[in-house]
Amino acid sequence: xxxxxxxxxxxxxxxxxxxxxxxxxxxxxxxxxxxxxxxxxxxxxxxxxxxxxxxxxxxxxxxxxxxxxxxxxxxxxxxxxxxxxxxxxxxxxxxxxxxxxxxxxxxxxxxxxxxxxxxxxxxxxxxxxxxxxxxxxxxx
Amino acid sequence: xxxxxxxxxxxxxxxxxxxxxxxxxxxxxxxxxxxxxxxxxxxxxxxxxxxxxxxxxxxxxxxxxxxxxxxxxxxxxxxxxxxxxxxxxxxxxxxxxxxxxxxxxxxxxxxxxxxxxxxxxxxx
Numbered sequence: 001x002x003x004x005x006x007x008x009x010x011x012x013x014x015x016x017x018x019x020x021x022x023x024x025x026x027x028x029x030x031x032x033x034x035x036x037x038x039x040x041x042x043x044x045x046x047x048x049x050x051x052x053x054x055x056x057x058x059x060x061x062x063x064x065x066x067x068x069x070x071x072x073x074x075x076x077x078x079x080x081x082x083x084x085x086x087x088x089x090x091x092x093x094x095x096x097x098x099x100x101x102x103x104x105x106x107x108x109x110x111x112x113x114x115x116x117x118x119x120x121x122x123x124x125x126x127x128x129x130x131x132x133x134x135x136x137x138x139x140x
Numbered sequence: 141x142x143x144x145x146x147x148x149x150x151x152x153x154x155x156x157x158x159x160x161x162x163x164x165x166x167x168x169x170x171x172x173x174x175x176x177x178x179x180x181x182x183x184x185x186x187x188x189x190x191x192x193x194x195x196x197x198x199x200x201x202x203x204x205x206x207x208x209x210x211x212x213x214x215x216x217x218x219x220x221x222x223x224x225x226x227x228x229x230x231x232x233x234x235x236x237x238x239x240x241x242x243x244x245x246x247x248x249x250x251x252x253x254x255x256x257x258x259x260x261x262x263x264x
Contacts, residue, residue, distance in 0.1 A: 015199075015201075015237060016200060017202065018200075018204075019200070019201060019204035019205075019208075022204070022208065023204060023207060023208075026207070026208065028163070037203065040207070040208070040210060043207075043208040044208050046185065046186045047185065047208050048181070049205065084227075090193035095188030103197070103199050103201055103248075104178060104179055104181070104195075104197050104199070104201055104205070105179075105180055105181055105201065106181075107179050107181050107182070109179075109182060109184075109185055110181060111187070112208075113181060113184055113185050116185065
């Protein structure tokens with residue numbers, strides 16, 4: 001299997017389209033033939049990362065780099081950044097508006113869910129900067 | 141109490157007196173466990189195996205969430221009805237959608253009583 005690179009633009013506040021990028025990544029992983037449990041973890045992490053861009057940022061991009069040994073998912077956005085990453089990683093901590101909570105998200109489970117699915121997780125951010133979330137899931 | 145084990149969708153349909161919005165041809169399909177929530181992040185976090193998802197939410201994220209975790213089917217509780225676009229989206233991914241007038245707690249209770257376990261591990 002050659003290495004594959006996928007990329008999806010994600011628009012801020014576009015709740016209806018939210019999840020399309022992750023769904024596409026999941027479909028490709030299925031076609032390539034990854035084990036179901038690996039696909040499930042990658043899909044959940046990608047979906048939460050995509051929703052985070054929609055809910056919190058000014059827009060960004062969801063990317064996937066797929067090799068036989070690992071799936072790397074990267075969510076990059078333009079601002080406003082996460083002032084306190086440690087706080088944002090706590091289950092139940094949320095800054096999402098009420099309308100998001102009515103859609104079933106924004107309960108402070110996004111980043112903790114991503115951490116649960118990831119073998120490696122790196123978050124680069126800061127107040128007033130963009131955010132880059134890098135997720136690696138090994139195929140083992 | 142019924143025997144603990146998977147339930148066929150047609151059994152779920154009978155127990156919940158449910159309407160089938162899509163997936164009429166998949167009622168022989170088995171569900172291994174149930175998971176009920178209106179919080180999709182919790183579904184993503186805690187649901188395991190081929191579950192039946194019970195929810196009162198009818199937005200596109202319910203379909204996405206069910207797809208991501210390989211759920212077997214969705215039951216909309218409290219008489220909630222999916223719109224045409226939601227039914228179409230579910231049809232495209234082959235996900236059966238059912239609807240019941242029972243409330244969430246009552247729906248879960250009936251299914252549990254019929255032997256459908258939850259996702260908490262060894263819970264009986």
